[in-house]
Amino acid sequence: MNSMIKWLRKIASLPLRAWRSRGFGVHSPFAFGFITGVLRSNGGGYYAYESIGSSSQARRLYRIILSLAPETVVVTGPLDDACSVAVSLSRSEAAAASRSPKLAVVPPEAVVGISYLRTILAAGGAVVFTDIRDARSAEILAEISPAGMAFAGLRQAIVVGGNLPRQTFPLLI
Numbered sequence: 001m002n003s004m005i006k007w008l009r010k011i012a013s014l015p016l017r018a019w020r021s022r023g024f025g026v027h028s029p030f031a032f033g034f035i036t037g038v039l040r041s042n043g044g045g046y047y048a049y050e051s052i053g054s055s056s057q058a059r060r061l062y063r064i065i066l067s068l069a070p071e072t073v074v075v076t077g078p079l080d081d082a083c084s085v086a087v088s089l090s091r092s093e094a095a096a097a098s099r100s101p102k103l104a105v106v107p108p109e110a111v112v113g114i115s116y117l118r119t120i121l122a123a124g125g126a127v128v129f130t131d132i133r134d135a136r137s138a139e140i141l142a143e144i145s146p147a148g149m150a151f152a153g154l155r156q157a158i159v160v161g162g163n164l165p166r167q168t169f170p171l172l173i
Contacts, residue, residue, distance in 0.1 A: 010154065013170055014172070016170060017153075017154075017170045017171055017172045018172055020035070020169050020170060020171055021035065021039075021040055021171045021172045021173070022036070022040070023035055023036045026169065028149070028164070028165060028167065030149070030160075030164060031149060031151075031164075031167065031169060034067065034151065034160075035151065035169065035171065037067075038060075038063045038064060038067040039060060039063075039064070039151060039158075039171065039173050040171075040173070041063060046059075046062065046063070046066075048062060048086070048089045048090070049062075051085055051089060052082055052085050052086050052089065053082045053085070055080075055082035055083070057082075057083065057130065057155070057156060058080075058082035058083045058085065058086040059086065060156065060173065061083055061086045061087065061090075061105070061128065061130070062086035062087075062089065062090050064126075064128055064158060065086070065087065065090035065091070065094050065103060066090050066093060066094055068094070068099065068100050068103055068126050068160065069094045069095075069097045069098055069099040069100060070094055070095070070098065070099075070100045070101065070102050070103035070125060070126065071095055071098045071100070071101055071102065072095070072101070072102045072103070073087055073090070073091050073094070073102075073103050073104075073105065074102060074103070074104045074105070075087060075104075075105045075107075076104055076105065076106050076107070076110040076111070076112040077106070077107040077108070077109045077110030077111065077112075078107060078109055079105065079107050079130065083105075083107075083130060087105060100124050100125050100126060100162070101120075101123050101124055101125050102120050102123065102125040102126075103120075103125055103126045103127070103128065104116075104117060104120055104125070104126075104127045104128070105128050105130065106127060106128065106129050106130065106137060106140065107130045107131065107137075108130070108131045108133075108134035108136070108137050110137070112140070114140060114143045114144060117140065117144050117159075118144055118147050120161065121144060121147040121148045121159060121160075121161030121162075122147065122161060123161065124161055124162035124163075125161055125162075126148075126158060126159065126160045126161060127144065127148075127158070127159045128156070128157075128158050129141055129156060129157040129158070130156060131155055131156070132152070132153075132155065132156065132157045133154075133155060141157050141159070144159055145159060145168055146166055147159070147161060147166075148160050148161040148162070148164065148166065149161075149164040149165065149166065149167050149168075149169075150167070150168040150169065151168075151169050151171055151173070152168060152169070152170055152171065153170075153171045153172060153173030154172065154173075155173070156173050
C-alpha cells in the first residue's frame with residue numbers, strides 16, 4: 001500500500017518536475033543557470049563525451065563537476081565505469097578553476113556519514129547522489145537537503161551548500 005502511494009505521488013509530480021526542469025518558476029539566478037545550463041543541457045558536445053560514452057547520467061555528472069569546480073572530488077563508494085571516467089576526466093580541469101572546496105559523489109553502495117556531508121555543505125561544497133532510488137541514499141538526501149539548495153530528480157540529486165537560499169527544486173533528471 002505504501003509503495004503504491006509513493007508511486008502515485010511520483011506520477012502526480014511529473015508535470016511540476018517538467019515545468020521546473022525548463023527553468024519556469026525558478027527565481028534564483030544560480031538555480032536557473034544550473035538547471036538550464038548544466039542539468040538539462042542538451043547541446044554542446046564537451047570534448048570528453050567521446051571518452052565518457054553515451055551514458056546521460058555520466059555526462060551530467062561530468063558537467064556538474066565542471067560547473068561547480070571543486071578543489072577536491074571525493075567518491076564515497078563504487079561507481080559504474082562511465083561515471084568513474086567522468087569523475088577522473090573532470091577532476092583536474094575542475095581543480096584548476098576551483099570555485100568550491102569539496103564535492104562528494106555518493107553512489108547507492110556508499111558508506112558515508114550524514115555529519116560528514118553536512119560539513120562539506122557548510123563549507124560551501126556540494127553532494128551529488130548518483131541514484132536516489134536506493135532507500136539509504138534517499139534517506140541521506142532527506143537528512144541533508146535542508147543544509148543547502150537541492151536539485152532532486154527521480155534518479156539523481158544534487159545538494160549545493162554555501163550562501164545559497166535553502167530551496168528544493170523537483171526536476172526531471
